[in-house]
Amino acid sequence: MNIFSKLAITAGMSLLLAAGVAQAQSKTFNIWWFELPDTPQSKAWTKALDELKAKHPDVTVNFELKTFEQLQKAGSLILNSDQAPDVLEYNKGNATAGLVASQGLLTPLDDQFKSRGWDKILNDNSMQLSKYDANGTYGSGPIIGIPAYAEFVSVFYNIDMFQANGVKVPTTLDEFEAALDTFKQKGITPLSLGTVDSNGQHLLYTLALTQADDTWVNNYQGLKAPLDTKPFLFAAKKIVDWVGKGYISKDSTGLKGTGGADNLFSSGKAPMFISGTWNNGNFAGSIKNFKWSQFLFPTPKYTVGSTGNLFVVPKGSKNKDLAYEFIDLVLGKENQNEQANLGGVAIAADPAAIKDELGKRNVELFSNISGKGGLGLYPDWPVPGYYELLIQATTGLVTGSTTPEQFIERVKKPYDDAQAAQ
Numbered sequence: 001m002n003i004f005s006k007l008a009i010t011a012g013m014s015l016l017l018a019a020g021v022a023q024a025q026s027k028t029f030n031i032w033w034f035e036l037p038d039t040p041q042s043k044a045w046t047k048a049l050d051e052l053k054a055k056h057p058d059v060t061v062n063f064e065l066k067t068f069e070q071l072q073k074a075g076s077l078i079l080n081s082d083q084a085p086d087v088l089e090y091n092k093g094n095a096t097a098g099l100v101a102s103q104g105l106l107t108p109l110d111d112q113f114k115s116r117g118w119d120k121i122l123n124d125n126s127m128q129l130s131k132y133d134a135n136g137t138y139g140s141g142p143i144i145g146i147p148a149y150a151e152f153v154s155v156f157y158n159i160d161m162f163q164a165n166g167v168k169v170p171t172t173l174d175e176f177e178a179a180l181d182t183f184k185q186k187g188i189t190p191l192s193l194g195t196v197d198s199n200g201q202h203l204l205y206t207l208a209l210t211q212a213d214d215t216w217v218n219n220y221q222g223l224k225a226p227l228d229t230k231p232f233l234f235a236a237k238k239i240v241d242w243v244g245k246g247y248i249s250k251d252s253t254g255l256k257g258t259g260g261a262d263n264l265f266s267s268g269k270a271p272m273f274i275s276g277t278w279n280n281g282n283f284a285g286s287i288k289n290f291k292w293s294q295f296l297f298p299t300p301k302y303t304v305g306s307t308g309n310l311f312v313v314p315k316g317s318k319n320k321d322l323a324y325e326f327i328d329l330v331l332g333k334e335n336q337n338e339q340a341n342l343g344g345v346a347i348a349a350d351p352a353a354i355k356d357e358l359g360k361r362n363v364e365l366f367s368n369i370s371g372k373g374g375l376g377l378y379p380d381w382p383v384p385g386y387y388e389l390l391i392q393a394t395t396g397l398v399t400g401s402t403t404p405e406q407f408i409e410r411v412k413k414p415y416d417d418a419q420a421a422q
Contacts, residue, residue, distance in 0.1 A: 051329055052322070068197075084316050147309070180242065196391065198257060207238045209304065233405075261275075341354060
């Protein structure tokens, strides 16, 4: 081989090496979630993302904060395009994660679940909403997402207002309504509500769960029978009754739960707000002028809640190994303990390591719910499009434009159609 050939080979190898370095330096990892920056989840996940960056200095990490509504409305379109990220938070349930899973838009994670030891961290109950069959129904089929936290709906209450007005934490529905009436008699609208987003339908479903048993919840969430409307009719009548008595303001129809009704509670104007643990970070940081806490709405067994939203890996993810590594980090004991000590409902924290009062309370309340098998899930999950329908129908109950009977007519047909198509 002459010197020119050697030079040519050397030059070619140098170009290939340079191209490889350039390719490594230009590698981009895209990640989305919709937890607000002040939430325990977002703070803990940001820390995990910083760890990922430190381990891979050659990778450009692009994080984008999305909204729940963005992915609720356009998730299928996004995941079926070249704009999909490498990993993202996605709402669990048949109508959301189940729908895109049935369309083949997500990467099955069964192999990773075992090889990476996630099966040692998450038990069967935690994974209930991670598996979807070919029809997009939860409970069986491949694993398409991994939860890293839990959540539930409770009653946030102003301790100072309760004490000043002689109100005790209610343990029955009758006691809860008596508390509402006591505040109203003092000229205080007792319940802060927003119907523009999920807040109104969570109240509706909470009231329905006061009339629900195991069979009803399993049938409803699993699309196992035509809709038994009795619990929803009870709930719809209660909401109309509470609006009529002034326990809920008609102005609720112009408010979101997040960025509206929550502010009425945190500013001390309303003594109660029925919503989820995603408010914990906001309230812990913003409420300075009164003492507050939470209690579970008095139902026989079930509470609105579940394991948290899922980290899913789109089928078109270009950096799946980095996606799996990020999930490793958020499931790690250190990050789980961090989330709990920020006030979050960590799914795999060490109870002995939780020093934060809010974190302890939420882990205890969640253990109370899950220990009796009382996770009632969410009302919009069984049917695609139910989220928007329930918002509209619940808003109609508050404005008075929809009667409870008309409400039932609106929700029954799409449910029964979806159930019949199973």
